[in-house]
């Protein structure tokens with residue numbers, strides 16, 4: 001269990017507190033984006049976030065606002081960015097307990113999450129070998145998914 005972290009509160013609660021602490025006002029758009037991200041296990045694009053908010057009957061949150069809020073959250077290390085190519089990015093909540101990596105298909109743009117204990121151990125070994133205190137890491141493997149290969 002991470003020290004100094006409130007293990008009971010959800011990512012959404014932590015994000016709301018961190019934004020308030022950084023002096024951002026609690027707006028309807030911020031709350032809506034945080035609520036939506038809090039329900040995600042993996043990454044969404046800004047367009048998907050915008051569509052999803054509209055589908056759930058939130059009053060529309062303009063795409064520019066979605067981008068701005070994502071930048072605020074990224075700046076506070078509350079979301080991490082997954083680059084999927086063609087300058088497209090996806091965003092997901094940074095949760096220590098849901099740590100995973102991504103396969104990105106360069107044909108259809110699909111993003112497939114994966115976990116690999118061996119990979120995590122390799123990164124820790126590398127950290128010791130290089131005497132470098134690795135605080136976070138992300139791994140993106142690019143290629144063709146099952147549907148697009150061959």
Ligand SMILES: [Zn+2]
Pocket residue numbers: 041042043092100101102113
């Ligand atoms: Zn993910």
Ligand SMILES: [Zn+2]
Pocket residue numbers: 105106107108109110144145146147148
């Ligand atoms: Zn594909």
